[in-house]
Amino acid sequence: MQCQCIQHFGQPLIQDERPDMTPTGTEVILEVTAAGVCHTDLHMREGGVDLGRGERLNYADRGIKLPLTVGHETVGRVIAAGPDAGEIDMTRNYVVFPWCGCGACDVCRQGDENLCATPRYLGIHVDGGYATQLRIAHPRYLFDIGDLDPARAAPLACSGLTTFSALKKLGDSYFDQPPLLIGAGGLGLMCIRLLAALGAKAPVVADIDPAKRAAALEAGAAAVIDPASPDVLSEIASACGGTPPRAILDFVGAEATAKLAFNALARNGKLVTVGLFGGAAPWSLPMITLKSVHIMGSYVGSLTEFAELIEIARSGAIDAIPSTVFPLDKAEETLNLLEEGKIVGRAVLSPATQV
Ligand SMILES: [Zn+2]
Ligand SMILES: [Zn+2]
Incomplete structure (x- = not known):
């Protein structure tokens, strides 16, 4: 062999x-x-x-x-x-x-x-x-x-199992609004397909790479976001139906994406971290309390x-x-x-x- x-x-x-x-x-x-x-x-x-x-x-x-x-x-x-x-x-x-x-x-x-x-x-x-x-x-x-x-x-x-398990961790009440997915690599694209298969709303997808944003749209994303845009938070909220997203899946797991996810997340929202890019949490501790957010990891x-x-x-x-x-x-x-x-x-x- x-x-x-x-x-x-x-x-x-x-x-x-x-x-x-x-x-x-x-x-x-x-x-x-x-x-x-x-x-x-x-x-x-x-x-x-x-x-x-x-x-x-x-x-x-x-x-x-x-x-x-x-x-x-x-x-x-x-x-x-x-x-x-x-x-x-x-x-x-x-x-x-x-x-x-x-x-x-x-x-x-x-x-x-x-x-x-x-x-x-x-x-x-x-x-x-x-x-x-x-x-x-x-x-x-x-x-x-x-x-x-x-x-x-x-x-x-x-990529299939990881995204499936992460989606399951959101719970049904988080599917009323399009979720935000960060990263349109193998996991992000798989997640777009899975949401469609589960009959959920098409997600909004953020990625720094224009080719990956195009692939996300092709795969069925409702909208794509460039994280480098100066109005990124309001663009996310408006693409998610006019209010900040209650569900965010971070498929990258870098400091920049964790920061974007936390800032974009609605009060009482849920952030599921899936990616393993590397780095440390960039959030302010009092803001976790003030926003009453749920932050959790999901591995495979x-x-x-x-x-x-x-x-x-x-x-x-x-x-x-x-x-x-x-x-x-x-x-x-x-x-x-x-x-x-x-x-x-x-x-x-x-x-x-x-x-
Ligand atoms: Zn893997
Ligand atoms: Zn064992």
Whole structure:
């Protein structure tokens, strides 16, 4: 098998050849058909995230072991299964739930494996999908994609699930007015599609990049906002129906976007922070009290939410976001394009297009 892995943090990915995988116990081996490329993969290659105020979260200090094959948005076909994996249809394409926990603690047993204190996330703690083969601990992480195109289904595992879970955290009362989405990358575009699939009002979308604003309009945004505009707050309020938005999702998670979100948010509004760009909170503490706002984080999503999302996707209700397929051996170049902001929608690696 071949994989594209991190040998040293801060260095380009390297291509490695390894023996074919063999499963034990409940394990399942997939032949990868599509592997989505996410911003988190850039943080992995870099070796950490900027926490702001001069602090940094270093993956090496957090026990992330190298070499590591990144990639957590994976679709593949089962080619081998361990003796305890049970019956699996080997003709199907499955999208993999990558946010695996220990499987044994109370949090995992309640279905929130993504919040387990000893996570085993694919492409972060254990080898992921930038490879021709992928090892999965248990078939419960496999979801049949039906007739969906693998390249379109792969992003459901992160950008789809992350936005779905964030929207669920808003609660029904926050959907009376168009929400404001900040960032029109893979997550922002997916969120526009999901809101349409859920029958919610089309969102207002802010992004600094004109090409991404155009992509947001194309995907169905009600209006787009340039955060650099001098009247940005009144433009947001007027696009959201004449009053400041009660619901804001920040898919960037940078100091500038957190500041914009907080200033734009209505009293008693809810800000859900999803992005991991980096930095520290720029808000004044008394203003949190005076505006009575809710600020919360949302990281990926649960197995139950994933099952629900895949069912919606299989029904055909979610229009796919734009995606560009690159050969697996161009993983490093694809990450560079993403880092330079040159990917509109999602980039997906495919071993099948390997040259
Ligand atoms: Zn991701
Ligand atoms: Zn657990």
